[in-house]
Amino acid sequence: MHFLNEVVPIVLYHHERYDGLGYSAGLKGKEIPLGARIIAVADVYQALISDRPYRKAYSKKDALEIIKESTGTHLDPDVVKVFLANLGSEKSGAKKYVKKS
Numbered sequence: 627m628h629f630l631n632e633v634v635p636i637v638l639y640h641h642e643r644y645d646g647l648g649y650s651a652g653l654k655g656k657e658i659p660l661g662a663r664i665i666a667v668a669d670v671y672q673a674l675i676s677d678r679p680y681r682k683a684y685s686k687k688d689a690l691e692i693i694k695e696s697t698g699t700h701l702d703p704d705v706v707k708v709f710l711a712n713l714g715s716e717k718s719g720a721k722k723y724v725k726k727s
Contacts, residue, residue, distance in 0.1 A: 632661075635662060636659060636661035636662045636665055637662075637665075639653060639662035640662040640663075640669060642654070642658045642666070643699065643700045644698060644701055644702050645700070648700075658702070663701075663702040663705045666702070666705075667701050667709045668709075670692075670693060670700070670701065671690075671709070674688075674689035674693075690710070693709075693710075694706070
């Protein structure tokens, strides 16, 4: 199972919050692995636009507003910025990628 070594931290820490109030390890900001911060945004978006036993799905517009409101507390602002930019390019049919710095 050594091939999963790089994936384990992503799965383990994707419920950490950018402000440090998440779980399981209380990591915050850049202490959280980048992959986990990316999955956190995708996970929140998917959860919001999906029906749950306790509520109906949010509209995509409302889900994006909730994500924007969660920026800097629950979610990494840089990851949200890239997510929103790429989501917008999906609508236009263009492919948009962010340069590595």
